[in-house]
Amino acid sequence: MKTIFSKLRLRILSLFLTAVVMIVGCCGCWSRVEIERMGFISMVGVDRSGGELLVSFQIVNPRALSSEGAGGGGSEPSVFVLSVKARTISEAMAKINQESPRSLHFKQLYAIVLGEDLGKQGILPVVDYFARYWEIRRSIWVVTAKGSAQEILLKGAPVQERVPGLAVRMLMERRERFASTYYPVKLGNFLNSMSLEGSDALAAAVSVRPMQEEKLGEGEEGKEEQGKKSQEQGEAIKTEEGKEIVFEGAGVFRGDKLTAYLGPHEVRGALWVLGENQGSAYAVPSPSKGTWATLTTEKASVRVSPVVDGDDITYKVDVEDRSYICYVVKEGLEILNPETLKVLEREKEKAVKRDIEAAVRRSQELHSDFLQLGDKLYREHPEAWDKVKDDWREAWLPQVKVDINVSSKIERTGTIDNPISVRSP
Amino acid sequence: MVLSVLLLGMGTAYYEAPRLLQKQMKRELIAFSAFLLIGMALALALALDWPIPNPTRTIEFIFRPLERVIYPQ
Amino acid sequence: MSIEQGKISKRQAIFLISNSILASMILISPALLTKEAGQDAWVAVPIAGVFGLLSGLLGNSLGVRFPGKNIVEYSIDLLGPWLGRAVAFLFAFLFLHTNAYVVRSFGSLLVTEAMPETPLIVFNILIVLIAAYGVYLGLEVFSRVNEIVFPLSIIVSMAIVAMGLPDMNFDFFKPFFSHPLPDMLRASLLLFAFYTEAAFFLMIIPSLRRPQEARQVVWPVVLILTVAMLVDVGSLLALFGHQETTRMVFPTYELAKAVRLGDLLERIESLVVGIWVGTVGLKVAAFYYVSVLAFAQIFNLKDYRPLVLPYAFILVVLSMANWTDTAQITLYMSRYFPLTALTVLGGSVMLLYLFNIFKRKASREVEKDEDDLQQT
Numbered sequence: 001m002k003t004i005f006s007k008l009r010l011r012i013l014s015l016f017l018t019a020v021v022m023i024v025g026c027c028g029c030w031s032r033v034e035i036e037r038m039g040f041i042s043m044v045g046v047d048r049s050g051g052e053l054l055v056s057f058q059i060v061n062p063r064a065l066s067s068e069g070a071g072g073g074g075s076e077p078s079v080f081v082l083s084v085k086a087r088t089i090s091e092a093m094a095k096i097n098q099e100s101p102r103s104l105h106f107k108q109l110y111a112i113v114l115g116e117d118l119g120k121q122g123i124l125p126v127v128d129y130f131a132r133y134w135e136i137r138r139s140i141w142v143v144t145a146k147g148s149a150q151e152i153l154l155k156g157a158p159v160q161e162r163v164p165g166l167a168v169r170m171l172m173e174r175r176e177r178f179a180s181t182y183y184p185v186k187l188g189n190f191l192n193s194m195s196l197e198g199s200d201a202l203a204a205a206v207s208v209r210p211m212q213e214e215k216l217g218e219g220e221e222g223k224e225e226q227g228k229k230s231q232e233q234g235e236a237i238k239t240e241e242g243k244e245i246v247f248e249g250a251g252v253f254r255g256d257k258l259t260a261y262l263g264p265h266e267v268r269g270a271l272w273v274l275g276e277n278q279g280s281a282y283a284v285p286s287p288s289k290g291t292w293a294t295l296t297t298e299k300a301s302v303r304v305s306p307v308v309d310g311d312d313i314t315y316k317v318d319v320e321d322r323s324y325i326c327y328v329v330k331e332g333l334e335i336l337n338p339e340t341l342k343v344l345e346r347e348k349e350k351a352v353k354r355d356i357e358a359a360v361r362r363s364q365e366l367h368s369d370f371l372q373l374g375d376k377l378y379r380e381h382p383e384a385w386d387k388v389k390d391d392w393r394e395a396w397l398p399q400v401k402v403d404i405n406v407s408s409k410i411e412r413t414g415t416i417d418n419p420i421s422v423r424s425p
Numbered sequence: 426m427v428l429s430v431l432l433l434g435m436g437t438a439y440y441e442a443p444r445l446l447q448k449q450m451k452r453e454l455i456a457f458s459a460f461l462l463i464g465m466a467l468a469l470a471l472a473l474d475w476p477i478p479n480p481t482r483t484i485e486f487i488f489r490p491l492e493r494v495i496y497p498q
Numbered sequence: 499m500s501i502e503q504g505k506i507s508k509r510q511a512i513f514l515i516s517n518s519i520l521a522s523m524i525l526i527s528p529a530l531l532t533k534e535a536g537q538d539a540w541v542a543v544p545i546a547g548v549f550g551l552l553s554g555l556l557g558n559s560l561g562v563r564f565p566g567k568n569i570v571e572y573s574i575d576l577l578g579p580w581l582g583r584a585v586a587f588l589f590a591f592l593f594l595h596t597n598a599y600v601v602r603s604f605g606s607l608l609v610t611e612a613m614p615e616t617p618l619i620v621f622n623i624l625i626v627l628i629a630a631y632g633v634y635l636g637l638e639v640f641s642r643v644n645e646i647v648f649p650l651s652i653i654v655s656m657a658i659v660a661m662g663l664p665d666m667n668f669d670f671f672k673p674f675f676s677h678p679l680p681d682m683l684r685a686s687l688l689l690f691a692f693y694t695e696a697a698f699f700l701m702i703i704p705s706l707r708r709p710q711e712a713r714q715v716v717w718p719v720v721l722i723l724t725v726a727m728l729v730d731v732g733s734l735l736a737l738f739g740h741q742e743t744t745r746m747v748f749p750t751y752e753l754a755k756a757v758r759l760g761d762l763l764e765r766i767e768s769l770v771v772g773i774w775v776g777t778v779g780l781k782v783a784a785f786y787y788v789s790v791l792a793f794a795q796i797f798n799l800k801d802y803r804p805l806v807l808p809y810a811f812i813l814v815v816l817s818m819a820n821w822t823d824t825a826q827i828t829l830y831m832s833r834y835f836p837l838t839a840l841t842v843l844g845g846s847v848m849l850l851y852l853f854n855i856f857k858r859k860a861s862r863e864v865e866k867d868e869d870d871l872q873q874t
Contacts, residue, residue: 131745134611138738138756139764188756192739379672437807445804456797457804464811467819477819480595481830488837495684496833 039102042165045149047115055092056083056150089129106135110165115149119258138188144251146207182247198374201253254368269359273371275302284347292330295323306377308384314401324412328419349406364398426472434465504638516722517648521781523692524750530832532740534685542685547724550693554716565709569700570795590792597785598816632783647776662757666736691836694843698788
């Protein structure tokens with residue numbers, strides 16, 4: 001009797017457990033979305049349009065990507081752009097999800113493009129969404145558009161990469177090998193520099209420019225200028241229609257409002273002060289004296305230390321730069337001569353100093369503390385900061401003194417020492 | 426919802442009670458039944474959206490004066 | 499005779515206590531620390547560690563006095579059957595409530611950050627089921643599981659922090675000590691409340707293979723917790739700065755989300771969630787076990803297992819119904835949880851401790867009187 005009872009009990013129990021496992025199993029894939037039903041947004045651009053937002057989504061076209069192997073992908077655009085007018089970004093997301101058969105996700109988002117007119121009116125209402133929405137991570141890149149963000153998304157398409165968003169990300173990450181004349185900023189850092197008391201945000205500016213030929217035409221103005229200029233315009237990505245995404249300079253914010261765009265020199269100065277410089281190339285000496293050589297920074301350390309003396313606030317900016325010669329233009333420059341290296345070093349120091357000065361001047365003109373000088377003061381001298389923080393940007397920032405000391409050292413000369421010389425015929 | 430709560434409760438009772446009966450553990454059986462009844466009542470209340478006793482509110486009520494003192498408002 | 503037959507080693511006890519405190523301590527509290535003490539939040543960690551050490555030594559010296567008994571048993575011995583049971587009931591109920599809080603807050607994390615379309619109750623039921631299964635199998639079983647899971651979780655979190663190092667900016671710690679002492683104390687009060695959760699160990703001391711060793715558990719636990727919390731708070735501050743950290747609801751998860759190792763390794767937060775489910779499940783299991791065991795002893799039962807399944811119903815319902823939203827969860831954690839845990843857990847242990855001293859003195863005096871009587 002007992003055994004029958006327990007056997008039956010066991011059977012019912014196992015049945016019950018099976019049911020539980022099945023229920024649990026169903027729960028496990030509650031939030032599942034099959035990958036075939038997902039759409040991935042690679043870039044999102046936000047503009048103002050009247051009282052509303054114009055949100056543009058650049059969505060990866062899965063068909064074009066999957067036909068890559070077959071080689072027939074050319075006819076199919078790899079991304080398409082949908083723009084929606086809405087009051088908020090989440091409303092735009094809702095609208096776009098109604099149009100798209102696949103459910104759209106920010107999981108593969110690479111970059112956020114903020115339109116110029118939006119920036120001018122203040123981005124605060126927009127950035128909260130990006131900070132709050134769970135699919136968005138803090139390592140996404142933020143760029144500001146010169147002009148409308150929609151245009152960047154629509155027209156800018158790279159040649160090497162099928163997905164422009166990915167191209168943006170690759171550019172942002174790989175910047176150290178090139179003249180860094182744009183300021184790559186991740187969403188987390190962007191939000192931080194916007195919300196700290198003594199600091200304002202800075203984000204790389206991007207614009208679409210017409211064809212390559214026109215750019216070459218520009219370069220004819222002066223031969224000496226040309227080499228430098230193409231460096232300073234940052235990276236150019238061509239598109240099929242002949243449009244290209246160009247990074248140039250950076251947008252400066254004051255509070256949450258975009259106030260101006262920095263030129264390449266000022267961005268480079270800002271990068272130095274912020275300690276973000278990782279290998280910019282400088283052509284020395286200054287254009288008026290001619291171009292002798294290009295020095296690339298290999299390693300740099302920057303110390304910004306505020307010195308408070310009564311009502312005078314002075315910033316000591318000490319830059320230590322280790323660079324190598326990447327290219328000598330002037331024939332017969334004697335690299336093996338220590339004196340020559342010294343001259344080149346001094347010239348680089350001057351150039352770096354000029355850039356930093358330009359950035360500081362701009363910051364003081366714009367009353368925008370994108371160099372985070374106020375934050376430095378707060379970190380080092382909190383009592384002094386307490387006194388000045390209320391009218392820091394208006395009254396104090398324009399009159400702080402900045403004392404710049406650059407010491408540059410050439411450590412390597414590349415694979416050859418003296419430059420190639422041509423025996424005259 | 427209500428049905429699944431009832432089913433779960435019955436399943437629990439079916440799993441535990443016979444063993445307790447067999448071993449003549451009267452005290453355990455009573456405690457088990459009491460706990461199960463409370464649990465089922467709470468679960469049914471949750472399923473039917475009835476008010477549920479909320480210790481958190483009580484705790485908040487008890488400690489509010491102290492909280493006012495310790496934490497700046 | 500005690501209900502629990504399983505025995506655990508000293509190391510298992512250390513890991514069990516550390517995990518039971520750490521699993522939910524890193525969930526929300528870093529943001530609350532930075533809210534109170536800004537960039538000085540990390541200072542609160544060692545302060546709380548000192549408090550934790552003292553209270554741990556005090557609590558364990560109580561436990562060691564009664565090596566074969568747990569807190570419910572000697573509470574009844576010391577305070578009498580009714581008052582003793584009332585204190586024990588409060589103790590058991592607090593762990594039920596705290597457990598409900600842990601389940602709810604971790605369920606909220608999963609809903610907010612990982613799977614927003616899944617209803618909260620599903621996660622809560624699943625966590626409670628895992629824990630209930632562990633409790634049903636007994637203390638020894640989940641202690642052994644914990645012996646594997648806890649070190650693993652520590653290794654993974656250290657790896658994640660190491661990956662975040664290049665992005666960290668240690669200037670965010672400056673200026674040092676700019677917050678007044680009360681702010682720091684308030685911040686450390688919260689952490690200290692987590693340390694008092696270790697009072698659940700007083701239920702487990704009899705199950706130690708060598709109960710006399712209970713005292714040796716305190717140092718390692720405090721050390722593990724202080725270091726782990728310092729690393730967590732420090733890396734959050736260095737990575738996000740205190741303003742950003744304060745805004746976050748689940749800062750440690752955001753840390754895992756922000757970290758990447760080149761193109762090689764990114765989006766590792768799912769791994770983090772996977773391990774975290776394990777550690778939180780074990781924490782819930784430990785509190786579940788203690789609470790059920792305490793209830794069983796309050797009612798003089800021979801076995802705690804009959805109570806496990808009904809208790810699951812209560813736990814799930816409390817976890818669902820007691821808090822309305824994540825804002826309230828955060829508020830409860832920042833204000834009421836420390837006060838409740840400190841008064842109830844700290845209070846009951848202190849009460850028993852004082853009673854113990856008082857009783858011993860009284861008995862000594864009785865002995866003295868008897869001696870006097872014999873002499874005359």
